Amino acid sequence: MYSLRGYAAMTADPIRLDAHTRALAATVRPGCVVADIGAGTGIMSLLACRLGARRVFAIEPDDAIEVAREMARVSGYSDRIEFFPSLSTRVDLPERADVVVADLRGVLPWHGQHLPAIMDARDRLLAPGGRLIPTTDVVWAAPVSAPAEYVKQAALIDGVAGFDWAPLRSRTVNTWTSCRLGPEALIASPRVWQTIHYAQLTHPNAAGTLEFQATRAGAAHGWLVWFDATLVDGIGFSNAPSAPATIYGSAFLPWMQPIEVEPGDTIRVQLEAWLVGNDYVWRWDTEVRDGAGTTKALLQQSSLQGLSLSAARLRHRSLDHQPALSEEGEIDRTALSLMQGAATVAEIGDELLRRFPRYFPDLRAARNRACDLSHKYAR
Numbered sequence: 001m002y003s004l005r006g007y008a009a010m011t012a013d014p015i016r017l018d019a020h021t022r023a024l025a026a027t028v029r030p031g032c033v034v035a036d037i038g039a040g041t042g043i044m045s046l047l048a049c050r051l052g053a054r055r056v057f058a059i060e061p062d063d064a065i066e067v068a069r070e071m072a073r074v075s076g077y078s079d080r081i082e083f084f085p086s087l088s089t090r091v092d093l094p095e096r097a098d099v100v101v102a103d104l105r106g107v108l109p110w111h112g113q114h115l116p117a118i119m120d121a122r123d124r125l126l127a128p129g130g131r132l133i134p135t136t137d138v139v140w141a142a143p144v145s146a147p148a149e150y151v152k153q154a155a156l157i158d159g160v161a162g163f164d165w166a167p168l169r170s171r172t173v174n175t176w177t178s179c180r181l182g183p184e185a186l187i188a189s190p191r192v193w194q195t196i197h198y199a200q201l202t203h204p205n206a207a208g209t210l211e212f213q214a215t216r217a218g219a220a221h222g223w224l225v226w227f228d229a230t231l232v233d234g235i236g237f238s239n240a241p242s243a244p245a246t247i248y249g250s251a252f253l254p255w256m257q258p259i260e261v262e263p264g265d266t267i268r269v270q271l272e273a274w275l276v277g278n279d280y281v282w283r284w285d286t287e288v289r290d291g292a293g294t295t296k297a298l299l300q301q302s303s304l305q306g307l308s309l310s311a312a313r314l315r316h317r318s319l320d321h322q323p324a325l326s327e328e329g330e331i332d333r334t335a336l337s338l339m340q341g342a343a344t345v346a347e348i349g350d351e352l353l354r355r356f357p358r359y360f361p362d363l364r365a366a367r368n369r370a371c372d373l374s375h376k377y378a379r
């Protein structure tokens, strides 16, 4: 979920905007059909219209699509842009698109349902011989020395108020975040971890091992991962440390503790991203060996260890658990059973209060629950 300010910031990012503007100019021909997957507040759809697209499908489940609708109106493109307030994977288009444009990335391409959505759009929504934007993401990794970032992201809690914060620290060091580091942070030459060719992509996961030789001495703090995107041949952008800053930032995967490295040390990572449900589980296992081959550090880390999961949550998700409805469930079931097209939202709220008087503090709270469920499930 992005805020509207977030949409404004990504729309206004000059590097991202310039690359997409040029990629659309290279692919959108007057009279063609464009599908804008993840239209947000509408920039790609508007650009496609300006380039002469005959018909644009703007697909976006977030309410930001209402801003895109208004943008189409005030820009004079309402007659050419059709809006689909839905996930692209649930949309059938009236005709296939000559150009599909989708920037669903987060800091990295492995972001929520991004990759399954692009594969689906490529296979179902793109016309044979059509153009898919982006075409390729090359993803790089390197070990970095980043003391300030490490404190901010992983070790902020160390020593606070004299307590041993191990239970919290063990989670923060297993959580990766977006940051901006310059090339001076690298302590080895970067290497390519993955290359995603969107035209051929068949699965959403990634795994690979990389080995680096430290080029300088210093305290190393984790891995930096970034991508070079090619939108269409010869046009792209990058969130590399050596490139100008973009809205994406790079991914910093901290180590459990800083490790002093010397030039010639070998630093190895097994880096994996597995889509589980709607999110990725990241795993980064690190080994540092000195010039003689002696292991200096062996770290096994995963974003799963960065979570704080209650026993109840784990039990509920266990496949052999036999669930029985909680009071929350009874409330939702009652409300849903009343959504047969005869009762109003207010009447459903009134009924909820009548049946669950101890749960709802007042009528307003019960009606709010009915409003929320109506928004989520009603036609």
Ligand SMILES: C[S@@+](CC[C@H](N)C(=O)[O-])C[C@H]1O[C@@H](n2cnc3c(N)ncnc32)[C@H](O)[C@@H]1O
Pocket: 002, 007, 010, 011, 037, 038, 039, 040, 041, 042, 043, 044, 059, 060, 061, 062, 064, 086, 087, 088, 089, 103, 104, 105, 113, 114, 117
């Ligand atoms: C990075 S934003 C890009 C927004 C807009 N294209 C722009 O350039 O400003 C990605 C958008 O994709 C939407 N999104 C994610 N998965 C989607 C899907 N499968 N179908 C349609 N929209 C999706 C998100 O809600 C979000 O608004």
